[in-house]
Amino acid sequence: MRSRLSGWCVLLAWTTACEAASVAREPFGTTSRGEAVSVYTLKNAHGVELRVTNYGGIILSLKVPDRNGRFDDVVLGYDSLADYLRSSPYFGAIIGRYGNRIAQGRFTLDGKTYTLAKNNGSNHLHGGLKGFDKVVWDAAPFKGADSVGLVFRYTSPGGEEGYPGTLQTTVTYTLTSRGELIFDYSATTDRATPVNLTQHSYFNLAGDGKGDILGHVVTLNADRFTPVDSTLIPTGELKSVAGTPFDFHKPTPIGARIDQDDVQLRYGPGYDHNFVLNKSGDARDPTFAARVYEPGSGRVMEIYTTEPGLQFYSGNFLDGTLHGKKGVIYRRRSGFAMETQHYPDSPNKPTFPSTTLRPGESYHSRTIYKFGVQS
Ligand code: GLA
Numbered sequence: 317m318r319s320r321l322s323g324w325c326v327l328l329a330w331t332t333a334c335e336a337a338s339v340a341r342e343p344f345g346t347t348s349r350g351e352a353v354s355v356y357t358l359k360n361a362h363g364v365e366l367r368v369t370n371y372g373g374i375i376l377s378l379k380v381p382d383r384n385g386r387f388d389d390v391v392l393g394y395d396s397l398a399d400y401l402r403s404s405p406y407f408g409a410i411i412g413r414y415g416n417r418i419a420q421g422r423f424t425l426d427g428k429t430y431t432l433a434k435n436n437g438s439n440h441l442h443g444g445l446k447g448f449d450k451v452v453w454d455a456a457p458f459k460g461a462d463s464v465g466l467v468f469r470y471t472s473p474g475g476e477e478g479y480p481g482t483l484q485t486t487v488t489y490t491l492t493s494r495g496e497l498i499f500d501y502s503a504t505t506d507r508a509t510p511v512n513l514t515q516h517s518y519f520n521l522a523g524d525g526k527g528d529i530l531g532h533v534v535t536l537n538a539d540r541f542t543p544v545d546s547t548l549i550p551t552g553e554l555k556s557v558a559g560t561p562f563d564f565h566k567p568t569p570i571g572a573r574i575d576q577d578d579v580q581l582r583y584g585p586g587y588d589h590n591f592v593l594n595k596s597g598d599a600r601d602p603t604f605a606a607r608v609y610e611p612g613s614g615r616v617m618e619i620y621t622t623e624p625g626l627q628f629y630s631g632n633f634l635d636g637t638l639h640g641k642k643g644v645i646y647r648r649r650s651g652f653a654m655e656t657q658h659y660p661d662s663p664n665k666p667t668f669p670s671t672t673l674r675p676g677e678s679y680h681s682r683t684i685y686k687f688g689v690q691s
Pocket of ligand 1: 405406416441548588627629633653655
C-alpha cells in the first residue's frame with residue numbers, strides 16, 4: 317500500500333516553479349524476526365529526495381543537486397534490507413545508546429559497574445551487538461509549512477545491551493525546503509544511564525560510488541581534538557590541533573595529510589577522531605561544526621550541532637569487500653562520516669562533558685546537515 321501526503325506549489329503558465337513536497341511509504345521487507353519494515357521517500361520542494369527505512373532509521377539514499385542542477389545520491393548504502401541485515405558498518409543508521417566507544421565495555425555509574433558487549437576488539441562500539449541501528453523504530457511521517465519529515469520512536473528496555481533504565485527515545489528527521497536535513501534527538505529514562513545518540517551516514521559528495529573522498533575539502537571548527545590510544549579510546553587529553561594534520565581551520569583536502577607519519581593517523585588508520593568543537597553562545601542553539609566541499613561537483617555540506625564533539629571518520633575500514641547500491645564496491649575511504657556526539661568513552665572520563673541522563677531530566681540534541689553548492 318502506498319500512502320501519500322502532498323503539498324502545494326505555485327503553478328506557472330507551463331511548468332511548476334517547484335514541486336510539491338511529499339512523503340510516501342512502501343514496504344521494504346521483513347526482518348529475521350518477522351517484523352515488517354517500510355521505506356519512506358521524502359521530497360522537498362526543490363527535488364531533494366531522501367529515502368529512509370524504519371529499520372535502524374537508516375538513510376538509504378539522499379539525492380541533492382550539483383552546481384549544474386544534476387542530482388546524485390551522496391550517501392553510501394545497500395539496495396535491499398537483506399544486505400543491511402547481513403552486515404553493515406552502520407551505513408546511514410541511528411546510533412545508540414552510546415555512539416562511539418566505551419573502553420573495555422565497562423563503566424561505573426552511581427557506584428555500580430555495568431558490563432557491555434565488547435564488539436570492537438576489547439571495547440564497546442555504537443551501542444553493542446544490537447544497537448539502535450538494528451532495531452525497528454515506530455515511524456510517523458509529518459508535513460510542515462516548508463518541510464517534510466519522520467518521527468522515529470523506540471523504547472529500549474532496561475538492561476538492553478547491558479545498559480540500565482528504560483530509555484524512551486525519539487529521533488526526528490526533517491527535510492526542509494532550504495536544503496537542510498535536521499536531526500532532533502530526545503530521550504528520557506527511569507534510571508540513570510549513559511546516552512550519546514548520533515547518525516552514521518557515510519557521504520561521498522561526488523556521488524555514491526564515484527571513487528574515494530580524499531579530494532573533499534574539509535573545514536572543522538575545532539581548536540582541539542581527543543587523541544586516542546591504539547584501540548581508539550581517548551587518552552583524556554584535549555590536544556591542540558595547531559601544527560598537526562588535525563588542523564582543519566583552513567579548508568584542506570582530506571587526502572592532503574592523511575598518510576603523514578603521525579602516530580594518531582597511524583592509529584586511525586587515517587582520520588577516526590573526535591574533534592572538540594569550538595562553542596559560543598547559547599548551548600541550546602546549533603553552532604557551526606564543519607564544512608565539506610567537493611570541487612568536482614561543487615556540492616557543499618555544512619554541519620551545525622548542539623553537541624560538543626564531532627567524530628570525523630574517513631572510511632578507513634572500508635576495504636573493498638562490501639558491495640553497495642547498484643553493485644558499487646566500497647573501497648578504502650570511499651565515504652566519510654561526520655558523527656556529532658559527546659566524546660568517546662565519556663562514561664569513564666570524569667573530565668569530559670557528562671553523558672549521564674537521569675530520571676526527571678530530558679535529553680535533547682540537534683544536528684543540521686545543510687546542502688548547497690559552490691561555483
Ligand atoms: C565509527 C568508528 C570507526 C568505525 C566506524 C564503523 O566511525 O569511529 O572506527 O568503527 O564507526 O565502521
